[in-house]
Amino acid sequence: MVPELEKATVHMKNPEHVKRVISALRKEGTDKLQVISDFDMTLSRFGFNGRRCPTSHNILDNSRVISEEGRKKLKDLLHYYYPIEIDPNRTMEEKCPLMVEWWTKAHDLLLQQKILKSDIAKIVRDSEVMLRDGVNAFFDQLHQHDIPLFIFSAGVGDVLEEVLRQAEVLHPNVTVVSNYMDFDDQGVLRQFKAPLIHTYNKNNRVLGKTEQFQQLSSRTNIVLLGDSMGDLSMADGVTDAENVLTVGFLNDKVDERRGKYRDAYDIVLEKDETLDVVNGILCYVL
Ligand code: TMP
Ligand code: MG
Numbered sequence: 682m683v684p685e686l687e688k689a690t691v692h693m694k695n696p697e698h699v700k701r702v703i704s705a706l707r708k709e710g711t712d713k714l715q716v717i718s719d720f721d722m723t724l725s726r727f728g729f730n731g732r733r734c735p736t737s738h739n740i741l742d743n744s745r746v747i748s749e750e751g752r753k754k755l756k757d758l759l760h761y762y763y764p765i766e767i768d769p770n771r772t773m774e775e776k777c778p779l780m781v782e783w784w785t786k787a788h789d790l791l792l793q794q795k796i797l798k799s800d801i802a803k804i805v806r807d808s809e810v811m812l813r814d815g816v817n818a819f820f821d822q823l824h825q826h827d828i829p830l831f832i833f834s835a836g837v838g839d840v841l842e843e844v845l846r847q848a849e850v851l852h853p854n855v856t857v858v859s860n861y862m863d864f865d866d867q868g869v870l871r872q873f874k875a876p877l878i879h880t881y882n883k884n885n886r887v888l889g890k891t892e893q894f895q896q897l898s899s900r901t902n903i904v905l906l907g908d909s910m911g912d913l914s915m916a917d918g919v920t921d922a923e924n925v926l927t928v929g930f931l932n933d934k935v936d937e938r939r940g941k942y943r944d945a946y947d948i949v950l951e952k953d954e955t956l957d958v959v960n961g962i963l964c965y966v967l
Contacts, residue, residue: 685961737836
């Protein structure tokens with residue numbers, strides 16, 4: 682059915698369930714289907730040649746527009762909070778206030794740096810960001826078949842949109858909900874727009890009764906892509922969801938987190954830097 686599911690990186694707790702859902706998605710056609718995806722470390726690569734690739738926040742943190750002192754403070758925050766973010770032994774309830782703390786402190790540091798709107802394109806161009814292999818086929822397939830792609834990201838919206846624009850995949854079927862910057866009349870960053878989205882509040886409450894929420898709730902067959910346990914609530918807003926297939930990229934601390942990921946995601950992709958499996962499923966379904 683989908684030869685890519687035979688890849689060594691693929692792990693499924695219940696392969697029969699996966700087959701059933703994929704068959705239903707194909708049978709029900711394109712009108713009811715949508716893809717909901719995380720951005721950082723899901724559409725973007727986690728690593729390349731043994732080195733970590735940057736998140737949308739890291740693209741800013743590592744850029745020349747940030748002072749040496751600011752960069753050090755942002756790195757210290759990352760080293761303190763990232764292990765908490767991915768710790769399989771802490772509950773989401775425990776993690777939530779700590780994530781709010783991380784995002785708030787990081788955004789406050791970025792606000793001190795006088796970042797210009799007009800610098801974003803160059804910051805992205807000069808960065809080491811990489812999208813996963815197969816990303817063009819992924820975006821192009823969805824665009825061709827008019828399938829909405831809803832990107833729900835706790836990263837920086839302006840930065841990730843620019844990454845997609847430069848990759849020439851920001852097609853009209855793509856909607857992004859993320860942390861967007863607010864610039865003053867001189868084009869200088871003055872604040873981040875509310876609501877704050879962090880790893881563990883990606884759900885219908887943070888979307889509220891927005892246009893994006895309306896759009897999200899109207900298609901009841903879903904392929905959901907994420908790399909964090911927090912990404913699993915991204916489709917919460919679709920209350921009458923029918924067929925949902927969740928695909929989780931397990932990038933880091935694989936041995937410690939394998940059990941929880943296999944219990945939570947229908948398909949787990951361990952250390953797989955490609956979108957091959959997702960593209961194979963879409964090719965079969967569309
Ligand atoms: P995502 O929702 O698109 O995956 O983006 C969230 C990621 O951003 C999350 O995994 C942690 C990361 N992050 C940083 O790398 N630096 C930061 O300063 C913050 C606040 C988050
Ligand atoms: Mg992510």
